[in-house]
Amino acid sequence: MIDRFFTGFQEFYADRITANPLQFPGFRESIERALAQGIVPCGVVTGLAQFTPDSQAEGRAAEKAAAPFRVGLVVSNSAFQAGAFDMASCEKVCRLLDECARLKLPVIFFISSAGMQTKEGAGALFSMAIINDRITRFVKELDLPVACFGYRDCTGGAQASFVTHPLVRTYYLSGAQIPFAGQLVVESHLPAHSTLANYLSRTPETMDGLVINPFDEGLDERLREIDPDLPVPQNTVSEVMGRVLSGEYQLQVGVEAEGGSLSQEQLNTDPIRRVLIHARGCTATRLIRASQSAGLEVVLVASDPDIESYPASLIRKQDRLVCIGGSTPQDSYLNAMSVIRIAEQEEADAIHPGIGFLSESARYARICREHGFNFIGPRAHSMDLMGNKSNAIATARSLKIPVVPGSEGALVDPVHAAGVAEEIGFPVLIKATHGGGGKGIHIVDAPEEFQAIFSRMSQEALSAFGNGDLYLEKFIGSMRHLEVQVIRDLQGNSKLLHIRDCSVQRSYQKLIEESAFALPQEIRHEVFDHSLRLIDEMDYVGAGTVEFIYDLKNCCVYFMEMNTRLQVEHPVSEMVTGVDLVQQQFGIASGESIAQLKPRNDGHAIEVRINAERAEITDSGELRFVPAPGEVTDFYFPEVPHVRVIPAVQPNSVVSPHYDSLIAQVIVWGRSRREAVTRLSDYLGRVRIHGVPTNLELQRMILDDAVFRRGRFDTDFLKGFFARIEAKELIGRTQEATGKAADSMDRSAIELEGGSELKVLSPQMGGFYRSVSPEEDVLVAEGSVVDVNQPLCLLESMKVFSELKLRSFRSAAGDGLYPETSRYRITRILVEDKQTVSAGDLLFIVQPVET
Structure with missing residues (x-):
């Protein structure tokens, strides 16, 4: 196995041998016999080696294979007839992973349980758990590929930790048997369709691909004699390894490796009906x-x-x-x-x-x-490269496109991430690897805050995107957020639909997007050049957005990420170019060319997002915006030339707490930025939304702000804006615009009759969480004694988590409902963890305790 594919093999930890702690019958004899024959009695052989792809490897893998790849190597020791994978094997693999992490090397496994039978012992149960954890950390934290080739009999046991791990690229050699239980248990009871890798290659998510078996010549022909319809592979082991190691497959599971050549994903371009x-x-x-x-x-x-x-x-x-x-x-x-x-x-x-x-x-x-x-949408390969921000940054680095200093891969462990943050230097940005829309992003100014914020952001990202991985970036103080709208067809024609500016953001969530303005010509040229090189390099197909940070202090740009989809703000580009991007998506997906497409650059467009949210003043006197689900009683947007409205609700619609708070997009065109801003401000004055509070009045105040109108601002614009306005005026205007009187609560609303106990009612609709993350203890339990500043739970609405404290509850006059001079014992918790609650639901019963 090693000689067939590798050169310069350097074995590591050859002195580790298996043990027989539970005195399995015949196990000691197997160990002694192996030693007598000069065979290391251990389930795996580990070390470092050089891999050179076949000269006949296809596609970009061959183009990139100018030099051999150095890799970590784990090979099943089929010469040893006992002990498939015990703690000695586990130690060897873990040490190799550590060494490869230090050297930044990928790892290749060749795994088979042939001849190892059922003598692993109880130690294998421990080794499986350890290996699963170590592989997860290796892949997520380092963005290094781990590929595994299963061959011949892969009948389960601890070796299944490799071939079934969701982050491992798993391939099977033709003819492999994979029932994942011992042959004596299942071989006579399951048909070949249930155990033979060739048949199972048809089942989604079973493997990343079936590869040609180089050790059993003529095998596929003999199998086809038995079943002419049997799936057979088209790709060699060397070709697949070359593709993985050259970066064609980044670390997401399920890339396009199903049949045919790996060099190109086959896209269905039939007409759409x-x-x-x-x-x-x-x-x-x-x-x-x-x-x-x-x-x-x-x-x-x-x-x-x-x-x-x-x-x-x-x-x-x-x-x-x-x-x-x-x-x-x-x-x-x-x-x-x-x-x-x-x-x-x-x-x-x-x-x-x-x-x-x-x-x-x-x-x-x-x-x-x-x-x-x-x-x-684009090819899965492009989504793999760009959809994961860590992979996108690695790709940009490979093209010499400047990126913001940060972590080189996804991070999952708060302690390890804190060390990386120290190396980058505070302040740092924590960002969700699969994030977007402002979720899972936070600035951390000091080391002592880092781990708690990291855990909370991971949970928020998990809820919003189904993945809690995070990465770190150096925080840049004064910047603008630029993005280039791109489209590209199957024939290789690329079009850049100009630049958008998305610098008006709150908590990294865009509020206003518009055509880019007042940009130096060299900055425009740079972002266009970087975008074009990026999409051409990956042979991108469809619509996408390449995003950049424009560092105002140093007058330079950094690649930030690429969204392999449309953006909410794509109508801004449509209004100034005259190109319908969704129509172009349909045409490109059907194989049409955009070679003759000529986007214009006419005037200025600006978009505001109307969100269902309420503004309130915190104890520290700062403005806070909280998602506000509920029923919309009136919804009126007049039809006006040069104004486009994309609504999500209508009268009597219910804004759900389970999704984001966006209820409408308003896009306006003007011959100049001044005309577009004025037209949009005037239009919003005619809009009517009743029933739920919104940010409509906030948007109007921003559009009328002198600093905004001059266009001399960065992504910190809202900080200065909130300092310039009267918060109470904004809250009053917002409440008036909802069409109903302000909600209020007094002391009587929380008192229980016949006693001194007090109720704690939910202030909003949303999810109820008792702990910051599943791995951490609950914030409070029955019997806990708290003050008004201690969090009781987290409430999640529209994917935003907020801490609930007794201090948060105030009367219409602004007085605290729970006096700060008291402490409070939690006597009852009335809601189950992760349950959905409505505004006014009873969450806790508390008893004042004398201090």
């Missing part, structure tokens, strides 16, 4: 309108809360509205296979993944295409 819209809210509205304008039939999937939403009302007789079930994203829009089944039942030709949820999941794109659907 019926498209499934996998989106909600404003995005669903935008996509439904575009699909219907293109003459396509629409299948809209909607969760339980969205089944009567505004987008659902757009469905025509020839369209279909299908309930996907559930209320939370995890139960509905993140359920990929439910979407696939609906697409099959409704005979859709294509699936548009929208903007959020699974729109940047390479695995989802691959599954859609495997089931024969035209996935309206």
Whole structure:
């Protein structure tokens, strides 16, 4: 095995041998016999080696293979007839992983349990848990690939830790048997369709690919004699290893390795007749309108809360509205296979993944295409490279595109991440690897704050994106946020649809997006050049956005990330270029060329996001904005030239606590920035939204601000803006715009009759969480004694977590309902962890305690 594929093998830790702590019959004899024959009695051989791809390897792997790859190597020791993987083997692999982490080397496994039988012993149970954890840390924290090749009999035991690990690239040699239980247990009871790797290669998520068996010549021909329809591989071990090691496969599971050549993912470019819209809210509205304008039939999937939403009302007789079930994203829009089944039942030709949820999941794109659907998006390989921010930064570095200093990979452990932060230097940015929309991002100024904030941000990212991995960046003080809208077709034609400025942000969430203005010509040239090189390098297909940080102090730009999908703010580019990006997505997905597309650059466009949220003043006197789900009683946006509205609600719609707070996008065009800003401000004065508080008045005040109108600001604009305005005026205007009187609470609302105990009521609709993360202790328990500043729980609404403290509750006059001079014993907790609560629900009963 080693001689066939590697050179210069240097064995590590050869002195580690297996033990027989439980005196298994015959085990000692096996160890002694191996020693007598000069065989190391251990389940694996480990070391470092050089790998050189075959000269006949296809595609970009061969182009990049100018020099051998140095790798860590783990090979099953099939010469030893006992002890597949015990603690000695575990120690060897763990030490090798440590060495490869230090040297930044990938690791290759060749795993088989042939001849090892069932003599691993109880120690294997411990080794499996350890290895799973160490591989997870290696892959996530270092962004180094781990690939595993299973061959011949892979019948389970601890070696299954390698071939079944979700972050390991798993390939099987043709003819491998993989029942994952001993042959004596299952071989006579399961048919070959259930155990032979060739058959199982057809089953989604079983493996990353089937490869040619180089040791059993003529095997595939003999297998085809038995079953002419048996799947056989087209790719060699060397080709696959070359692809993995050259970066063609980054570290996400489920890249396009299913059949045929690995050099190119096959895209379905058949004409589209019926498209499934996998989106909600404003995005669903935008996509439904575009699909219907293109003459396509629409299948809209909607969760339980969205089944009567505004987008659902757009469905025509020839369209279909299908309930996907559930209320939370995890139960509905993140359920990929439910979407696939609906697409099959409704005979859709294509699936548009929208903007959020699974729109940047390479695995989802691959599954859609495997089931024969035209996935309206880029190749899974591009999504793998760019959808994961750590991989995107690594790709940019390889092209000599400047990036902000930061961690070189995803981080999962708070202690390790704190050490990385110290190396980068505070302040640092914690950012979600799979994030977006301002979630999972935080500035940390001091080391003592880091670990607690890291854990909380990880939980927020997990809730919002289904993945809690984070990475770190150096925080740059004065900057603007620029992004280039790109589209590219299958023929290699690239178009850049100018630059957007998204610098007006609150907590890293965009509020206003507009055409870029007042940019030096050299900065424009740089971001265009970087964007073009990036999408050409990965042979990108479809629409995407390349984002940059413009460092105002040093007048330079850094690549930040690429979104392999449409952005919420894409209509800004459409208004000034005259290009319908969704229509272009459909055309590119059908194989059409954009070579003759000529985007114009006409005037200035600006967009505001209208969110359901309320403004309030914290104890420290700062403004805070809290998501405000509820029922919309009135919703009026007049139709005006040069103004485009993309709504998510209508009168009597309910804004759900389970999703984001965006309820409308308003986009305005003008011949100049001044005209566009004035037109938008005037228009918002005519808009009417009653029933829920919104940021409508905040947006109007920003548009009328002198600093904003002059355009001399950075991403810290809102800090200065909030210092210039009267917070009470904003709160008053916001409350007046809702069309109802202010809600208030007094002491009588929290008192229990006949005693001194007090109620603690939920101030909002949302999720109730008793701890900061699943790994940490609950914040309070029955019997705990707290003061008014101690968090009792976390409340999650629209993917935003906030701490609930007794100090938060105030009367209409601003007086605290729970006196600060007392402490309070938690006598009862009335809500289960992770339960959804409504505003006014009883959460806790507390008893004042004399201090």
